[in-house]
Amino acid sequence: xxxxxxxxxxxxxxxxxxxxxxxxxxxxxxxxxxxxxxxxxxxxxxxxxxxxxxxxxxxxxxxxxxxxxxxxxxxxxxxxxxxxxxxxxxxxxxxxxxxxxxxxxxxxxxxxxxxxxxxxxxxxxxxxxxxxxxxxxxxxxxxxxxxxxxxxxxxxxxxxxxxxxxxxxxxxxxxxxxxxxxxxxxxxxxxxxxxxxxxxxxxxxxxxxxxxxxxxxxxxxxxxxxxxxxxxxxxxxxxxxxxxxxxxxxxxxxxxxxxxxxxxxxxxxxxxxxxxxxxxxxxxxxxxxxxxxxxxxxxxxxxxxxxxxxx
Amino acid sequence: xxxxxxxxxxxxxxxxxxxxxxxxxxxxxxxxxxxxxxxxxxxxxxxxxxxxxxxxxxxxxxxxxxxxxxxxxxxxxxxxxxxxxxxxxxxxxxxxxxxxxxxxxxxxxxxxxxxxxxxxxxxxxxxxxxxxxxxxxxxxxxxxxxxxxxxxxxxxxxxxxxxxxxxxxxxxxxxxxxxxxxxxxxxxxxxxxxxxxxxxxxxxxxxxxxxxxxxxxxxxxxxxxxxxxxxxxxxxxxxxxxxxxxxxxxxxxxxxxxxxxxxxxxxxxxxxx
Numbered sequence: 258x259x260x261x262x263x264x265x266x267x268x269x270x271x272x273x274x275x276x277x278x279x280x281x282x283x284x285x286x287x288x289x290x291x292x293x294x295x296x297x298x299x300x301x302x303x304x305x306x307x308x309x310x311x312x313x314x315x316x317x318x319x320x321x322x323x324x325x326x327x328x329x330x331x332x333x334x335x336x337x338x339x340x341x342x343x344x345x346x347x348x349x350x351x352x353x354x355x356x357x358x359x360x361x362x363x364x365x366x367x368x369x370x371x372x373x374x375x376x377x378x379x380x381x382x383x384x385x386x387x388x389x390x391x392x393x394x395x396x397x398x399x400x401x402x403x404x405x406x407x408x409x410x411x412x413x414x415x416x417x418x419x420x421x422x423x424x425x426x427x428x429x430x431x432x433x434x435x436x437x438x439x440x441x442x443x444x445x446x447x448x449x450x451x452x453x454x455x456x457x458x459x460x461x462x463x464x465x466x467x468x469x470x471x472x473x474x475x476x477x478x479x480x481x482x483x484x485x486x487x488x489x490x491x492x493x494x495x496x497x498x499x500x501x502x503x504x505x506x507x508x509x510x511x512x513x514x515x516x517x518x519x520x521x522x523x524x525x526x527x528x529x530x531x532x533x534x535x536x537x538x539x540x541x542x543x544x545x546x547x548x549x550x551x552x553x554x555x556x557x558x559x560x561x562x563x564x565x566x567x568x
Numbered sequence: 569x570x571x572x573x574x575x576x577x578x579x580x581x582x583x584x585x586x587x588x589x590x591x592x593x594x595x596x597x598x599x600x601x602x603x604x605x606x607x608x609x610x611x612x613x614x615x616x617x618x619x620x621x622x623x624x625x626x627x628x629x630x631x632x633x634x635x636x637x638x639x640x641x642x643x644x645x646x647x648x649x650x651x652x653x654x655x656x657x658x659x660x661x662x663x664x665x666x667x668x669x670x671x672x673x674x675x676x677x678x679x680x681x682x683x684x685x686x687x688x689x690x691x692x693x694x695x696x697x698x699x700x701x702x703x704x705x706x707x708x709x710x711x712x713x714x715x716x717x718x719x720x721x722x723x724x725x726x727x728x729x730x731x732x733x734x735x736x737x738x739x740x741x742x743x744x745x746x747x748x749x750x751x752x753x754x755x756x757x758x759x760x761x762x763x764x765x766x767x768x769x770x771x772x773x774x775x776x777x778x779x780x781x782x783x784x785x786x787x788x789x790x791x792x793x794x795x796x797x798x799x800x801x802x803x804x805x806x807x808x809x810x811x812x813x814x815x816x817x818x819x820x821x822x823x824x825x826x827x828x829x830x831x832x833x834x835x836x837x838x839x840x841x
Binding site: 272273306312330331332343349359361364399402 | 572
């Protein structure tokens with residue numbers, strides 16, 4: 258058994274003729290927070306459900322804790338806390354009753370004091386009936402249920418949906434605590450800044466295919482560089498017209514570039530026109546993401562515009 | 569699994585109370601009016617419409633059998649279908665099944681817990697409804713002479729459990745087999761209600777007699793003899809077998825499918841229980 262908590266090989270799933278995921282090779286190491294990024298319908302939820310054996314792969318394999326997700330479902334799930342993206346709770350009970358029910362179905366005892374502490378931290382009143390809860394409070398119930406058994410692996414699908422910013426931060430704290438404890442988090446989201454703030458590595462999935470898996474830092478750094486160049490005199494309008502470079506804006510002597518490849522050549526060209534100052538600007542994961550998906554969510558739009566990526 | 573079984577039973581207590589008292593009210597209404605309208609009833613006994621509905625008005629015992637013993641399981645069967653399809657297909661559609669599926673339970677355990685919860689709820693409903701109807705009969709016997717005892721009525725009503733279990737398990741199977749609750753519910757209701765009409769109409773139309781074995785009601789006696797002699801062991805065995813086979817099919821269907829995605833059987837991969 259490798260040190261990976263999650264491993265998939267060639268994981269493919271079709272819903273009849275419709276694509277779920279295709280040839281997904283994924284590995285998540287013990288103790289890391291793995292961000293799983295992609296737009297709606299990309300295959301994030303499908304992948305998680307395969308790991309939990311809620312749905313079954315058409316081909317390929319998926320293992321969790323070294324166990325086959327198909328054959329060893331109960332053993333795997335006994336070590337997982339799961340928050341579904343489309344969280345639905347039974348209507349006829351209170352939050353506390355629901356959490357007690359979920360606790361009673363765990364194979365290991367749930368520390369009631371810890372469960373109550375989670376409710377307090379998330380500012381959840383567990384004694385209200387579920388239909389009385391707002392969307393955000395229902396989400397809190399789901400989050401408490403996912404964390405309360407101190408599982409070895411927490412799978413979170415869009416965990417901060419409907420939460421106010423303060424509670425979102427507390428959820429991020431919980432995620433960091435799991436990591437600090439040496440446990441693992443599989444964090445599915447399309448809220449990029451939270452993935453950036455909490456994840457060690459990120460996998461980007463689009464149209465069912467895992468296009469890249471990388472550390473958040475490396476993905477952010479390697480994807481492209483944004484340069485702000487200040488010249489003594491305005492350079493010609495076609496000065497940086499080349500493959501892998503996009504001129505974002507121009508304000509008299511100042512030019513803003515996104516450089517996707519051959520940074521050295523761009524800098525040499527800038528020197529030719531007499532440069533006064535140069536600055537790099539941080540690139541957010543959101544911008545990296547949009548480079549993959551295009552500004553309208555169309556996969557690959559920017560790849561084609563910039564001459565392709567190494568995905 | 570024990571906790572899930574307890575939850576499945578507990579989540580039905582309101583339905584048990586509601587249906588029990590509803591069925592007591594239904595029985596009380598029909599049993600109590602007979603002494604008042606006995607002569608009119610006898611005059612209506614030969615109408616074909618009653619024969620087609622399986623209603624025998626020849627005597628108080630026949631009336632109680634054909635109204636209370638027939639319609640209480642029929643009504644409870646409709647509840648059983650509704651509940652059986654809601655408990656799996658309905659929970660899948662409303663999304664609550666996903667959280668349950670993420671617990672360390674085998675699919676067979678989930679299905680069995682739901683089947684047990686349903687079985688206990690139906691038995692409890694029939695027990696309370698039977699006791700209530702027996703009490704109504706005991707009250708009526710003070711002013712109306714009949715050989716039927718409250719104990720016989722109670723026992724005869726409990727003998728409706730196998731037929732409601734059979735249709736409940738068929739509903740559970742259909743809920744696991746087809747992707748939508750509404751389709752499962754409509755199909756099970758059709759099987760149940762059509763069976764009721766087949767059983768009664770085939771007695772009047774000999775050419776339809778070949779359909780009788782397919783009706784669940786063929787194996788359920790709601791005549792006056794059911795009150796005095798109880799259910800035939802052979803009939804109980806047939807209904808029990810139908811329930812068990814339907815439950816096995818439900819287990820197999822649930823084990824071999826993708827959950828939460830509403831999937832038709834021909835789109836499913838093979839699997840193992």
